[in-house]
Amino acid sequence: MSAIKNFWSRIGKKGRIIIIVVFLLVIGGIGAILVRVPDPPHVVLPPEALVSIGGEVEHNQAVGGFGITNTMITAWISAIILGLIFYFGTRKMKLVPRGLQNFVEWLIEFMVNFVDSIAGEEKGRKFFPVVATIFLFVFANAWLSLIPGYGTIGFKEVIHEGAEATTVIVPWLRGANTDVNVPLVIALVSFVFVEYWGLRFNGLNYLKKFASFGTLNKSLGLIFRGKKAGFATLFNGVIDVFIGFIEFLSELIRIVSFTFRLFGNMTAGEILLGSIMFLIPWVVADIFYGLELFIGVVQALIFASLTLIFVTMATAPHEGHEENAGHAEHAEH
Amino acid sequence: MDFDSARMIGAALAIGAGALGPGIGIGLLGMGAMGALGRNPEARGPIMTNMIVAIAMAEAVAIYALIVAILLVFVAVPKPGA
Numbered sequence: 001m002s003a004i005k006n007f008w009s010r011i012g013k014k015g016r017i018i019i020i021v022v023f024l025l026v027i028g029g030i031g032a033i034l035v036r037v038p039d040p041p042h043v044v045l046p047p048e049a050l051v052s053i054g055g056e057v058e059h060n061q062a063v064g065g066f067g068i069t070n071t072m073i074t075a076w077i078s079a080i081i082l083g084l085i086f087y088f089g090t091r092k093m094k095l096v097p098r099g100l101q102n103f104v105e106w107l108i109e110f111m112v113n114f115v116d117s118i119a120g121e122e123k124g125r126k127f128f129p130v131v132a133t134i135f136l137f138v139f140a141n142a143w144l145s146l147i148p149g150y151g152t153i154g155f156k157e158v159i160h161e162g163a164e165a166t167t168v169i170v171p172w173l174r175g176a177n178t179d180v181n182v183p184l185v186i187a188l189v190s191f192v193f194v195e196y197w198g199l200r201f202n203g204l205n206y207l208k209k210f211a212s213f214g215t216l217n218k219s220l221g222l223i224f225r226g227k228k229a230g231f232a233t234l235f236n237g238v239i240d241v242f243i244g245f246i247e248f249l250s251e252l253i254r255i256v257s258f259t260f261r262l263f264g265n266m267t268a269g270e271i272l273l274g275s276i277m278f279l280i281p282w283v284v285a286d287i288f289y290g291l292e293l294f295i296g297v298v299q300a301l302i303f304a305s306l307t308l309i310f311v312t313m314a315t316a317p318h319e320g321h322e323e324n325a326g327h328a329e330h331a332e333h
Numbered sequence: 334m335d336f337d338s339a340r341m342i343g344a345a346l347a348i349g350a351g352a353l354g355p356g357i358g359i360g361l362l363g364m365g366a367m368g369a370l371g372r373n374p375e376a377r378g379p380i381m382t383n384m385i386v387a388i389a390m391a392e393a394v395a396i397y398a399l400i401v402a403i404l405l406v407f408v409a410v411p412k413p414g415a
Contacts, residue, residue, distance in 0.1 A: 043407040257393060264396035267403065302389045 028280075041274025042168040045267070047071040047179040050172065060157070060170055070171055071179035074150070078140040078176060111135060118305065119312045127311055130193050134186060135304035138177065142266060142296030145175025146289060151270065177266035177299075180259065187258035190307040191251075198314030206314065210248040212240045254310065258303065265299050336411040344405035351398020358391035 008016070047069035048060035055065020062069075089104030097105050111132045116124040144150070154171035176182045198206040208214075216237030222230030269292045276285045334342075366384040370377060 043403065045403070045408060260397055260400060261389070261393040264393075264400045268396065268399055271403070298385055298389060302386055305386055 040278045041271055042166075043271055043274075045180070047174065047181070048170050050170075069179065070154075070174040071176045071182060074145065074173050075141065075176040075182060077173070078137060078144055081144065082136055082140050108132075114305070115308060118308050123312065123315060127197070127308060130189070131304050131308045131311075134190065134307055135300050138186065138262065138303050139296060139300035141176040141182070142299060143293065145173075145177065145266070145270070146292055146296070149173065150175060175266060175270060177262055178270055180263045183259045183262035184255075186262070186303065187255045190258060190303075190310070191255050193307065194311045194314050195251075197311050201315040202317070210244045210251075212244045213237075215240045258306070262299055262303060265295060269295055340405045340409050344402040347405065348395075348398050348402040351401070352395050355391045355395035358394075359388050362387050362391060 011019070044060070046061070049057050049062040049067030049069050050073070051057065052062035052065040052067045055067070056063050057067065061067070085100070086104060089100040093101060112124070112128060115128045115131055118124075119127050150173045151171045152169065153173070154169045157168055157170050159166050159168055214237075215233055219230045219233035219237045223234070224230075273285060273288055273292065276288050362384060366380055369380050373380075
């Protein structure tokens, strides 16, 4: 026994890690041979309903009534865990923070600095709550879905495909971001948030971005008064109207792009982990676990920072057009 | 060509061709970031953050292609009667 202890203390940190990895690889290999290789991932894109209030569940979809899906449950779990962390972190506040309070303060400080660095201090404080909530919710959904048990524990279901019958698992818990409805809802919240603050800060001027008839009006006016100068700006006027239309479209396309960016990344991550587990059990999957942890942070950061950038752009004072027009008028007089 | 081989080829083409543009884009972004880092090594933090955000924007295009491929492989079913 002492020989093993001696050896363990002599090989150093790197040696220990290598031994542990080799040990896990061997166990993974033995497990794969003796027990069985995990099944290739069975991909279901729509969320599976577990129970249906006032209806029945057929083929994992609620028929009539209101279905409680596995992604809804994980979204609630994320929200509850975030709430608990912040409740216990802020319950007994001390001047010199320790433990959970320290962590919560660090997190909030990081996010406040981030928001302030993009939106500026005055606006940043107004945008902070929604942006931080988006960040934390997406982040919690992404990281919690990596806990073992998510996507692996659930009902057994037999699928008949022709003569073959395969058994698949309908998980009780499934990462909330892998349900297209969750990213869509967050994207809609972000959209409403951007438009609200745009209107609040710039009033009706905000809408001028989408309907810029100013140049066209002026050139048409010149033409009707029989001045040839109108024709020169007519083309610019038409282009301005067109740009307004494109601006309006891009506002709507943002929702789609927000939705599918998050949904695609998270779904692809789950499928990737499943496939790697199927190809090489255990150790190699850990590397991809690390990748998924990184992607979870990055996607949350991107969702929050893009919302922040859009809202900062929408609330930026609108003067470019008016100023130019004013100068042109001055020059004419 | 039967339905299964058609959708498999379609999925492979979707992600294969769809990854070309984002690949070039991410390469250009990395090049720009490395150049900026070489000129101004102190600005490492902001360059990193902005690079990651921009790369994620480029990557999103590849993700759309990936979604099409996933839909083709796992979700697409033949039309009845086809």
